[in-house]
Amino acid sequence: MTPWLVGLDVDGTIILQDETMSPGVPEAVARVRDDGNVVTIATGRSWMATERWVDALEIAPEFVVCSNGAVTMRRVGDSWERWRVELFDPTAVLTLLQERLPEAHYMVELENGQRLFTGEVDDWSVRGGRLVGFDELAADPVSRVVVVSPDHDEEDFHRLVVDAGLNEVSYAIGWTAWLDIAPHGVDKGTALARVYAELGIDGDRVFVAGDGRNDVGMFAWARSLGGRAVAMGQAPDDVKGAAGEVTADVADGGLALALDTLTAHPGVPQVKTTQ
Secondary structure, three states: OOOOEEEEOOEOOOEOOOOOEOOOHHHHHHHHHHOOOEEEEEOOOOHHHOHHHHHHOOOOOOEEEEHHHOEEEEEEOOEEEEEEEOOEOOHHHHHHHHHHOOOOEEEEEEOOOOEEEOOOOOHHHHOOOEEOOHHHHHOOOEEEEEEEOOOOOHHHHHHHHHHHOOOOOEEEEOOOOEEEEEOOOOOHHHHHHHHHHHHOOOOOOEEEEEOOHHHHHHHHHHHHOOOEEEEOOOOOHHHHHHOOEEOOOHHHOHHHHHHHHHOOOOOOOOOEEOO
């Protein structure tokens, strides 16, 4: 049998908000892995915040997709290299956003993975990062821009995107209500497509799962091949609409239920197919 390429989001899919595993996920991932399938991660997180979940799931993929597709890591022996990094000039975007969100905290990720930030974005942003003035953020091309504004919610970010005309870059709004901006035309789907080609996976043997608007690109890519795209039960309606299937909430072990449909385990409940 041709193996499946299985691409999994992290936050809201593999893990809960307290960063514990969703019920049944380690066991379900192990079953899929042990059946000879390729299990990897496709996340908005930087590599530094992703590697621990590769280890925790006890998977050994050759490639891992980070930073919403802007960075793809490749395993080389016992270490990892930045196999593909997509970059853009953030000057115009940062200038535009600062005009509208002057009190926000900003972070950029450079080609080598170094993170520069103007204020604490989250605990992981300060590990290995460097506090800089706003003007220094745009000194070099970057793979991503992250904006966090505690006084704004997800709907505020949606309005900002429309009003600011952020159509020259790809953007996603995370479940913790931050705006994550990547190079134009780059998302988890574009990165997974390169991984798929590199691995030589055949036909429609692709399975992806996620819960956010930054997963819509990989949903569309998987479905374009005839593969499977599964949205978590707590996902926004538009994300569910982009997926071919919907499983239970992350708190209820939705990913484990979906993964078990890939393996031969009698009595495993099926996920719901959407129109």
